[in-house]
Amino acid sequence: MNFCAILLLFALTTLSWGKDLEAFPNLNLNDHRSVQEATRVLEEELKLAARPHTYVLIDLVGNTIHIKGRGVELHHMPIAQWSVGSWEKLTGIHRLVARPQVVRRKIEPGKGDEQEPISLADMPTDYDLSFSSGLTINVAPLAAKDNLVQAITFMGKSWWRRVKNWTSMIGTDQPSTSAASLEVTVSVDHAQSLAWSLVDGMAVLIRRAADQ
Amino acid sequence: MGRVLLACAAVTFLLVLIATAPDTRPVISASSQVVHRPVVQDGPGLRALQARYKTLSKQLFQLKPSQPYILVDTARNRLYVKHQGEVVLDAIASTGSGTILDKPGDDSSQWIFDTPRGEFLVQSKLTKPTWIKPDWAFIEEGLGVPKNAAERAEQGVLGDYALGFGKGYFIHGTLYTRLLGKNVTHGCIRLNDTDLKGVYTLARVGTPIMIF
Numbered sequence: 001m002n003f004c005a006i007l008l009l010f011a012l013t014t015l016s017w018g019k020d021l022e023a024f025p026n027l028n029l030n031d032h033r034s035v036q037e038a039t040r041v042l043e044e045e046l047k048l049a050a051r052p053h054t055y056v057l058i059d060l061v062g063n064t065i066h067i068k069g070r071g072v073e074l075h076h077m078p079i080a081q082w083s084v085g086s087w088e089k090l091t092g093i094h095r096l097v098a099r100p101q102v103v104r105r106k107i108e109p110g111k112g113d114e115q116e117p118i119s120l121a122d123m124p125t126d127y128d129l130s131f132s133s134g135l136t137i138n139v140a141p142l143a144a145k146d147n148l149v150q151a152i153t154f155m156g157k158s159w160w161r162r163v164k165n166w167t168s169m170i171g172t173d174q175p176s177t178s179a180a181s182l183e184v185t186v187s188v189d190h191a192q193s194l195a196w197s198l199v200d201g202m203a204v205l206i207r208r209a210a211d212q
Numbered sequence: 213m214g215r216v217l218l219a220c221a222a223v224t225f226l227l228v229l230i231a232t233a234p235d236t237r238p239v240i241s242a243s244s245q246v247v248h249r250p251v252v253q254d255g256p257g258l259r260a261l262q263a264r265y266k267t268l269s270k271q272l273f274q275l276k277p278s279q280p281y282i283l284v285d286t287a288r289n290r291l292y293v294k295h296q297g298e299v300v301l302d303a304i305a306s307t308g309s310g311t312i313l314d315k316p317g318d319d320s321s322q323w324i325f326d327t328p329r330g331e332f333l334v335q336s337k338l339t340k341p342t343w344i345k346p347d348w349a350f351i352e353e354g355l356g357v358p359k360n361a362a363e364r365a366e367q368g369v370l371g372d373y374a375l376g377f378g379k380g381y382f383i384h385g386t387l388y389t390r391l392l393g394k395n396v397t398h399g400c401i402r403l404n405d406t407d408l409k410g411v412y413t414l415a416r417v418g419t420p421i422m423i424f
Contacts, residue, residue: 023269035261042268049275052331054424069331069422071272074283104324107313110354117309117395120287196287197424199329 023071024207026062034061041207044093045071048203055203058137058184060084062207065184067197075197077190080142082183089180090206094131099198100124123192126157131204138183141191182206281420282334282383282411284401286327289393291383291401293414300414303407304392308399313348323348325398332377332421337412341374341384342367348398371405373412377421383411 023042028034041057048055049071057066060082067075084090102123105116125141140158143151161183186194280295286307293301308327315321343366350357358364371385386392386402403411 021269021273022266023272027265029262029265030258032258032261035258035265039261039265039268042265042272046268046271046275049272054330054422067424069424070277070420071275072277072281072422074422074424075285102310104310104312107311107352109313109351117311119395193287197329 024059024062037061037208040091041205044205048093048205053203054197054199055205056198057205057207058182059207060209065186065190065194075193077186077194079184079186081185084183084208085181087208089133089135090182090208092133094133094135094204094206096129096198096200096202096204097132098128098130099200100127100195102195120189120192120196123195125188125191126154127191127195129198134180135204136181137204138181139191139194140183140185141188142185277420279416279419280414281422282415284327284421284423286329286395286423289395291403291407291411293411301407301410303403303411305407306386306388306392306394306396306402308397309395313352316351323398327397327399327401327423328379328381329423332381332423334375334415334417334419334421335378336374336376337415337417338374338376340367340372341370341382343370346380371403371408373408375412375415383421384408 023045024038027038045055045057045068049068052069054067054069054074057068058079059066060079063079063082065077065079066073102118104118125139127139129137129139131137138161141154143154278296280293280300283292283294284290284305284307285292289305289307291301291303291305292299309325311325313323313325315323344361345364345366347357369387370382374382374384376382381399381401383401383403385405385408388396388402389404392402392404
């Protein structure tokens with residue numbers, strides 16, 4: 001009886017350990033394209049995880065933005081909604097070259113504790129991130145369900161972005177293929193949290209949804 | 213007047229048309245993402261891919277720290293000691309204020325009081341540390357920078373222990389425990405006495421510190 005219990009415990013431990021070893025627990029191992037994409041991302045991630053820097057993995061299958069270092073998840077943020085311009089251009093490692101400016105407060109010598117530090121609340125909620133590869137990621141905030149004014153404001157901004165895209169498409173007479181774009185909608189808190197976590201030159205990887 | 217009204221109506225109509233036009237990009241809602249293709253057996257190609265995926269997953273797993281590591285969330289001012297995915301210690305911290313201070317006599321140069329992000333290692337472990345006040349500490353207080361090095365030494369302000377992680381940054385104690393949980397430091401990471409002792413006990417020289 002005791003032997004059976006030990007055997008069962010051993011089997012459960014081994015099983016859970018095996019699952020821990022998998023980089024993407026939500027991966028459908030029978031889907032060729034999904035496994036291919038996961039493998040591609042892992043090959044890129046291994047290069048990043050081998051170095052002492054934090055990086056971002058945007059998982060469009062798991063709908064999560066991960067801040068990682070050495071393969072360890074440091075923080076994650078759920079994605080409510082996303083849309084993509086060109087799938088092909090999302091591969092590879094993207095280096096952040098431009099992010100929203102944060103207004104830093106200047107210390108006035110001799111004023112001591114009166115000076116307010118910056119905090120998460122000072123971070124932007126709706127912003128664009130530009131990468132060396134030409135990729136642009138637009139981070140848009142998700143309006144709170146009970147806040148009509150916020151919902152209208154965010155919808156207005158989204159419409160304005162569409163107008164801009166549409167007019168640029170008219171100018172070129174076809175969708176732009178030179179640069180990729182990804183729009184992710186996250187909660188206001190997570191948009192600010194992401195803005196806080198990003199540093200210049202930070203690497204970003206994207207795991208594409210194989211079903212698209 | 214009639215022409216103006218007609219023009220306004222035309223512009224409004226155009227804007228409504230643009231705003232309601234379908235976006236050319238697919239919009240994916242997070243809730244609709246659990247879509248897997250039907251199970252397909254793709255023969256040796258899929259099996260080779262699965263094997264490659266498992267090998268890469270294992271390689272990524274091996275890059276994760278096998279010893280306890282320190283994780284610092286500068287946005288929420290929390291410090292964790294983690295070991296094999298489990299939180300061993302959870303502490304409220306104070307991290308960099310993000311403020312700036314002009315360097316005297318230099319028009320363009322500034323100090324930026326951020327906690328550095330990325331991966332670091334515990335380089336030193338000190339007991340009863342003495343704070344050697346840098347230039348900015350005097351300038352911030354509106355004082356002149358002393359020429360005598362002995363005038364920079366200050367006892368008892370860093371707590372009982374300090375863990376150095378390079379370039380003058382330390383995890384140390386504080387007299388201002390009411391400010392824990394806020395971004396108020398010049399880049400160092402402050403803890404209360406109990407948590408500081410815990411971190412000092414758990415960490416060794418070489419323990420990784422991941423900061424985001």
